[in-house]
Amino acid sequence: MTQVDAITWDVVVVGGGNAALCAAIEAAETGARVVMLEAAPKPYRGGNSRHTRNFRCMHEGPLSVLTGTYGEDEYFDDLIRVTKGKTDEDLARMTIRDSETCLPWMERHGVAFQPSLSGTLSLSRTNAFFLGGGKALVNAYYNTAEDLGVTVLYEAEVRHVTVTEGRFQGLDARIGGKDLRIEGRALVLASGGFQADIDWLADAWGPAARNFLIRGTPYNRGVVLRDMLDQGADSVGDPTQCHAVAIDGRSPKFDGGIVTRLDCVPFSVVVNRDGERFYDEGEDVWPKRYAIWGRLVAAQPEQVAYSVIDAKSLNLFMPSVFPPESADTIEGLAQKLGLPGNKLRETIDAFNAACRSGDFHPTELDGLATEGLTPPKTNWARPITEPPFYGYSLRPGVTFTYLGLKVDRTARVSAHGARLHNIWAAGEIMAGSILGEGYLAGFGMTIGTVFGRIAGQEAAAHVA
Amino acid sequence: MSLDITPTLTATEEARRQVEICNACRYCEGYCAVFPAAFAERSFSDGDITQLASLCHNCRGCYYACQYTEPHEFALNLPAALAEVRVESWARFAWPGAFARLFQTHGVALAAALVLGTALIFAAIRMLGTGAGDGFYAYLSHSAMVAIFAPAFLFPLLALAIGTRRYWHEVGGAAVTLADLRAALVDAGRMRNLSGGAADGCNYEKGDRYSVARKHAHNAVVWGFLLCFAATSSGTILHYVLDMPAPYPFFSLPKLLGVPGGILLTLGAAGLAMLKLRADPALGAVAAWGGEMAFVILLGLTGLTGLALYAATGTGLVAPLLALHLGTVLAFFLTLPYSKMAHAAYRLAALTRDAQLKRRAG
Ligand SMILES: Cc1cc2nc3c(=O)[nH]c(=O)nc-3n(C[C@H](O)[C@H](O)[C@H](O)COP(=O)(O)OP(=O)(O)OC[C@H]3O[C@@H](n4cnc5c(N)ncnc54)[C@H](O)[C@@H]3O)c2cc1C
Numbered sequence: 001m002t003q004v005d006a007i008t009w010d011v012v013v014v015g016g017g018n019a020a021l022c023a024a025i026e027a028a029e030t031g032a033r034v035v036m037l038e039a040a041p042k043p044y045r046g047g048n049s050r051h052t053r054n055f056r057c058m059h060e061g062p063l064s065v066l067t068g069t070y071g072e073d074e075y076f077d078d079l080i081r082v083t084k085g086k087t088d089e090d091l092a093r094m095t096i097r098d099s100e101t102c103l104p105w106m107e108r109h110g111v112a113f114q115p116s117l118s119g120t121l122s123l124s125r126t127n128a129f130f131l132g133g134g135k136a137l138v139n140a141y142y143n144t145a146e147d148l149g150v151t152v153l154y155e156a157e158v159r160h161v162t163v164t165e166g167r168f169q170g171l172d173a174r175i176g177g178k179d180l181r182i183e184g185r186a187l188v189l190a191s192g193g194f195q196a197d198i199d200w201l202a203d204a205w206g207p208a209a210r211n212f213l214i215r216g217t218p219y220n221r222g223v224v225l226r227d228m229l230d231q232g233a234d235s236v237g238d239p240t241q242c243h244a245v246a247i248d249g250r251s252p253k254f255d256g257g258i259v260t261r262l263d264c265v266p267f268s269v270v271v272n273r274d275g276e277r278f279y280d281e282g283e284d285v286w287p288k289r290y291a292i293w294g295r296l297v298a299a300q301p302e303q304v305a306y307s308v309i310d311a312k313s314l315n316l317f318m319p320s321v322f323p324p325e326s327a328d329t330i331e332g333l334a335q336k337l338g339l340p341g342n343k344l345r346e347t348i349d350a351f352n353a354a355c356r357s358g359d360f361h362p363t364e365l366d367g368l369a370t371e372g373l374t375p376p377k378t379n380w381a382r383p384i385t386e387p388p389f390y391g392y393s394l395r396p397g398v399t400f401t402y403l404g405l406k407v408d409r410t411a412r413v414s415a416h417g418a419r420l421h422n423i424w425a426a427g428e429i430m431a432g433s434i435l436g437e438g439y440l441a442g443f444g445m446t447i448g449t450v451f452g453r454i455a456g457q458e459a460a461a462h463v464a
Numbered sequence: 465m466s467l468d469i470t471p472t473l474t475a476t477e478e479a480r481r482q483v484e485i486c487n488a489c490r491y492c493e494g495y496c497a498v499f500p501a502a503f504a505e506r507s508f509s510d511g512d513i514t515q516l517a518s519l520c521h522n523c524r525g526c527y528y529a530c531q532y533t534e535p536h537e538f539a540l541n542l543p544a545a546l547a548e549v550r551v552e553s554w555a556r557f558a559w560p561g562a563f564a565r566l567f568q569t570h571g572v573a574l575a576a577a578l579v580l581g582t583a584l585i586f587a588a589i590r591m592l593g594t595g596a597g598d599g600f601y602a603y604l605s606h607s608a609m610v611a612i613f614a615p616a617f618l619f620p621l622l623a624l625a626i627g628t629r630r631y632w633h634e635v636g637g638a639a640v641t642l643a644d645l646r647a648a649l650v651d652a653g654r655m656r657n658l659s660g661g662a663a664d665g666c667n668y669e670k671g672d673r674y675s676v677a678r679k680h681a682h683n684a685v686v687w688g689f690l691l692c693f694a695a696t697s698s699g700t701i702l703h704y705v706l707d708m709p710a711p712y713p714f715f716s717l718p719k720l721l722g723v724p725g726g727i728l729l730t731l732g733a734a735g736l737a738m739l740k741l742r743a744d745p746a747l748g749a750v751a752a753w754g755g756e757m758a759f760v761i762l763l764g765l766t767g768l769t770g771l772a773l774y775a776a777t778g779t780g781l782v783a784p785l786l787a788l789h790l791g792t793v794l795a796f797f798l799t800l801p802y803s804k805m806a807h808a809a810y811r812l813a814a815l816t817r818d819a820q821l822k823r824r825a826g
């Protein structure tokens with residue numbers, strides 16, 4: 001390996017996910033000398049980006065795998081709906097408009113797309129799916145970056161960025177077990193959020209956060225984010241909030257990814273550790289409710305809940321990665337799940353008694369509601385009567401955190417209200433600038449691609 | 465990577481474990497026929513797993529794309545898991561089965577078959593050589609060749625037919641219609657799945673980079689083999705129907721088909737062998753690597769010795785080269801139902817079954 005600490009690099013990129021790669025590629029294409037510092041070892045490179053499946057893309061007509069049209073206003077309306085207005089309109093509209101040119105750029109840089117996956121037909125117009133998912137995308141970008149001469153260092157955790165009088169001077173990193181100083185003329189920060197730092201999560205959210213599962217990489221610990229905030233960088237986003245969804249309670253603590261999702265809730269009765277229901281399971285279709293359920297489960301004792309269905313519902317939702325617990329009686333199931341059997345029996349009986357006859361339609365709001373039950377179940381309420389009975393445990397799974405660095409249209413970071421001279425940020429670390437609350441499927445990768453490219457171009461122009 | 469992730473699971477159980485994870489993920493849907501076929505099901509019988517394994521052509525796209533490969537605890541390696549199932553299933557279906565276990569995994573056994581075949585032809589030339597005919601028949605009479613090769617050709621066909629029937633039974637195939645067969649042949653002919661679906665080729669020899677080298681080499685082998693086969697068939701027709709016995713001049717069907725066929729076969733097999741050396745063995749059936757490699761070399765040798773024989777026309781090398789060439793061809797055909805070559809039959813059967821299932825699903 002060349003002496004990475006003996007060179008003054010043109011552009012230093014911190015991170016190894018989508019945003020970092022887009023920045024590194026854009027900068028290297030101008031001929032700049034680029035180094036990427038990725039905290040993860042090579043098999044785990046690519047951060048949360050390796051877990052993604054698609055990105056949301058505006059288009060004025062059929063584009064690659066995308067059908068129909070998806071215009072700026074419709075896209076923006078969709079965004080406003082989920083963020084409840086907590087978004088910077090100027091940055092958001094710019095991101096949306098730029099997304100259209102991203103798709104062909106991605107294809108030119110090795111990303112292959114596929115038609116929308118089975119079970120996700122509703123996204124075929126708005127979201128372009130990566131062939132093989134995010135890891136294939138990340139692999140393609142690493143190959144492109146390598147061909148462009150980008151130097152990539154793995155197991156390279158950045159610990160401290162030296163900023164003097166608004167100017168990046170160099171940074172301290174632990175690379176392959178050694179403490180090294182990396183010098184550079186421009187810096188792009190693309191090191192994601194802080195959700196993998198459980199202590200920080202617990203400080204922000206409360207002790208309950210210790211029972212949360214982290215859906216993505218264990219390497220996004222927010223070390224650089226905190227270092228920058230400590231040095232007065234301007235921030236955006238609610239520091240106490242994270243995006244959490246209800247996932248399979250048996251998932252690994254980190255990196256469980258997409259397969260840990262559970263789509264059974266709307267067809268089930270959900271109880272807490274004490275065997276009690278606590279929320280309307282049938283309020284809306286699952287894609288619109290899975291984030292709310294992350295919060296609901298987080299508020300239950302020990303941050304756990306149990307979803308119970310019977311035989312007639314087992315095939316109504318996407319298969320789970322772990323098989324459910326099953327038993328021929330409710331009491332037997334309660335025992336397997338570690339729930340009080342009498343209480344679960346009581347809850348299910350009360351629920352069954354409140355069910356009314358009517359037409360059941362699993363794919364739409366069918367209005368098949370309970371009567372006289374609190375909380376009610378307002379759709380898909382069918383009695384749980386047909387053995388075998390099945391149960392899944394649910395826990396909150398954190399996708400990302402909202403707190404981030406504030407950037408402008410050129411992805412430039414500021415401190416104390418003044419633009420820093422040579423520091424840019426892209427991806428999750430600045431996504432709070434646009435996504436103040438909620439989440440729109442596929443928008444994380446859009447933000448990373450648009451701002452990664454801008455940051456790379458701007459940093460390269462600065463050193464040209 | 466470690467090869468004993470789950471030592472307690474059989475190959476089929478391990479593949480099922482992995483396919484069930486895929487079914488909750490689905491990211492690889494666009495790579496090949498395995499995924500849409502798997503995602504149409506919710507649970508997988510042993511026969512389902514065999515069928516999925518036979519649809520896989522080990523392009524490895526799904527390995528490099530997978531976020532769950534080791535060191536992740538889910539330990540996905542679908543190309544290897546399915547390859548293990550394939551190798552086991554071919555041994556199970558082959559008739560007689562013991563030969564499959566021998567030739568599939570043991571390159572040495574294939575080499576021994578080659579030596580035996582060649583020795584046999586040598587002995588035949590010695591004992592039966594007539595010296596009465598023209599060309600090759602000067603060394604081994606036409607009737608002697610027929611006596612050796614007709615059974616050597618018909619036996620593998622019979623053995624493969626039995627194996628394919630067993631496959632069909634295990635995967636629960638229904639009566640085959642012309643439409644199913646046509647769909648399968650079109651798929652196979654275009655090597656649609658070898659193109660990596662929406663991707664540009666395989667992830668075979670260049671790790672996570674796509675490459676079309678394997679597709680081209682495989683195409684060369686297939687077309688080379690078919691041309692050689694056509695050359696022999698045309699020779700048979702010339703001999704029996706038109707009463708024009710060999711030797712044939714260069715501008716004759718047997719030569720015009722056979723020479724390019726031999727060249728394609730030799731180059732294609734050399735290409736496949738080289739790619740196999742560069743590819744990661746841990747993403748295939750590790751124990752079968754040697755047998756597969758020996759098979760590719762044997763395949764290439766049938767082409768190369770044929771070309772050498774032609775080039776040696778009129779020289780003293782004809783007798784040994786004839787023995788070597790015919791011995792190679794003999795070894796190739798006799799081991800065919802048990803070597804990697806059998807995949808052609810099982811794969812066609814799998815594509816036919818896939819077409820059936822798709823049609824039924826509408
Ligand atoms: C399971 C899951 C599925 C998702 N699916 C989608 C989807 O389909 N579409 C979508 O748009 N979004 C999706 N998201 C969100 C998406 O993953 C993020 O929005 C996006 O990946 C952010 O990209 P990034 O490059 O900013 O961060 P990341 O890809 O997370 O990259 C951050 C990188 O920084 C490195 N790093 C961290 N700290 C340091 C340090 N101190 N020094 C050096 N390197 C460091 C990490 O190792 C990592 O490589 C999903 C998230 C999860 C968890």
Ligand code: SF4
Pocket residue numbers: 132133485486487489490491492493526527529530531532540542
């Ligand atoms: S191989 Fe991995 S990425 Fe592909 S479908 Fe299976 S689990 Fe998903």
Ligand code: SF4
Pocket residue numbers: 492495496497498499519520521522523524525526527542543546
């Ligand atoms: S190795 Fe290739 S052919 Fe086999 S399952 Fe994976 S993607 Fe499909």
